[in-house]
Amino acid sequence: MRFPMRAEQREQQWPALNPSQADGTECVMCEVNYLHPSVRDLVVSHVPVGVSTETGSQVFACAGICAALAWPD
Ligand SMILES: [Zn+2]
Secondary structure (H helix, E strand, O other): OOOOOHHHHHHOEEOOOOHHHHOOOEEOOOOOEOOOOOHHHOOOOEEEEEEEOOOOOEEEEEOOHHHHHHOOO
16 A cells, blocks of 8 residues: 655545535545544544545545545555
């Protein structure tokens, strides 16, 4: 797995996200809510993967498999 450079993270666009994803409070891949996670997700850490096309807000994916899926090689 590789992680994007900072400039790439800013440029990655994410269209058609739900409002919570676009606001940066949910994973763009699995929709885990980072503000109100279920018990099993309490320790989910997340990494920035770009910005919402609609809002321009920074969006996130869970560190690990979601981030890998969000940022394929
Ligand atoms: Zn996730």
